[in-house]
Amino acid sequence: MHATLLGLGHQLPPLSAVAGVHRPIAASGGSSDLALPAAHAALKQAGLSVDATDFIVFATMTPDVTFPGGACFFQHKLGAGTVGALDVRGQCAGFLFGLSIADQFIRAGTYRRVLLVASEVISSGLDYTEAGAKVATLFGDGAAVAVLGPSDNGAGVRSVVIRSDGRQYDRFWCEYPSSRQHPVRMTIENFRDRLHFPALDDQVVRQFGIATLPAVIDEAIAKVDVDKDAIDMFIIAHVFPEVAAQAAERLGVSKRTINCGERNNGHLVAAALPVSLSTAVANGEIGRGATVCLATCGAGFAWGAAVVQL
């Protein structure tokens, strides 16, 4: 049986003023730290203790250290024993990639209680000086955790469509450290050239987003054989909020759409979609039984959409 959402929690750090805007920025700690309160909230909502967890999937672009992955640090801080802890990299689409992986393990009967974490502390890797402010101010920190288990009534993760196209990987990337640079992957020169900060090609990233988002949303909805009108809420994330808005407009669902970037004061990368979903549930904007379509497109390029019945 496919996976369903048993609990959901999120954590947004307070807004800080950077380069003339306000963004959620963690004052200290890494992505595993930010995810911890979100996990406690999600487990509480699910009525489960940490001990019930039998697997962790951690989606991030900003792990605590280069290796091991954020899942190991998170597992330790949560006190989740020796359960498997998988780190997945799907960039902005990391949550949907993680949702797909968790759903597949649950469908296969391998695990019954999976903590799916999407957490980013990206601010510590951004250039807020004048040289980098244009890119840096696009982003914010945030975390969300979903507790997933097998569905007993057909609700839950009704479809997940994930896709990648690496042919323009250098249009939205962070080049360094780069294992392909010989003899050493990170030098003082690379640092001074600011190549350890993310960079993006504004036009290409916008165009790719608008070309893929409406189509992948249609695909995810078509898979579950429901009418677009039967979707109660659309949650769309893109590094440029205008692209998410444009996608909603093209689908004719603007009035039912949460635009993550606007809602969260910045793009929270892998955490964007689940933070918005968790916030909407916490605010009572959607409740049990509601059908939500989540969609995003970002670096890689990697994109996807999911239809989830709460």
Next chain:
Amino acid sequence: MTDGLRRSRILSVARAVPDTIVTNNDLAGRMETSDEWIQQRTGIKQRHFSEGDTGAADLGALAAAEALQRAGIRPEQVGCVIFCTLSPDYDMPSSACVLQARMGMSGMPAFDIRNQCSGFIYGLATADAYIKNGACDYALLVGGEIHSTGLDLTTRGREVGVIFGDGAGALVIGQSDDPARGILSCHLHADGRFAEMLWLESPGSREHPRLTEQMITDARIFPKMKGREVFRHAVTRFPEVIHEALDANGLSVKDLDLLIPHQANQRISQMVAMGLELPEEKLFTNIERYGNTTAASIPIALSEAIEAGKVRDGSLVCLAAFGAGFTWASALIRW
């Protein structure tokens, strides 16, 4: 298959390693070490280092292209690309996306799994789930590493520097038409209490800022290891997770035809085999020629084991890994 699920099976295996061989004596020319010291502690005689502008995805693409050819699968038939690495081509995006670009593939999901030395078995378990559920027909699973550009190859970094090598391996995984054959089960574990026993600290999001010139100067961009602790845990967790796989399938060590442990250290592999009372000929090792290639070591070893005739139809093969995280894992396969 009483559970109604399909079983997955490894359809093909291939490897790619760079041409340049670096011997222990070559390393002794760069740092205070010796061939004898390295061999005694690790069993390693040589490793391969890449040159020029070769990334993990480039080596991975070479192995992947060969694996696809062997399986008779066209790139566009692949439903899922999983790349396991701890030395990605770039900080982001994933090396899976870079591999797609190198192979002219697009459309199917491509993602990285970052589980260090256990990464390949984590990836195998994930691919197995997608195939079993029918979510895709073919999965391309790649382990690729370029360690040579991320090592402190001076006396300061010698404890870690002498261990690692570059390489890649790839598998095509598809459905098994015989329910008795294929991937029987996978078992994944982690214990983050020991995350700092074998790790690469910087850059990391928990430092604000995550990277400084000082971190580069202080060699915090290179991996560090508490070797004794790693050894101690490895020789406990390896047998534990191997037994877990055998127990789950009602089998015992005497049923095993071949154990392919992640090639971490020859002493660890030997001690594990001895503890299991596994005859020496059933333990596969090739660390002497490649060093530790982390997520690439199991598929490289598997491809050599097949070529050496050690894996035949019906063979019971156990893959097992332990490494940074700590993470550990096993997979039991009826070939």
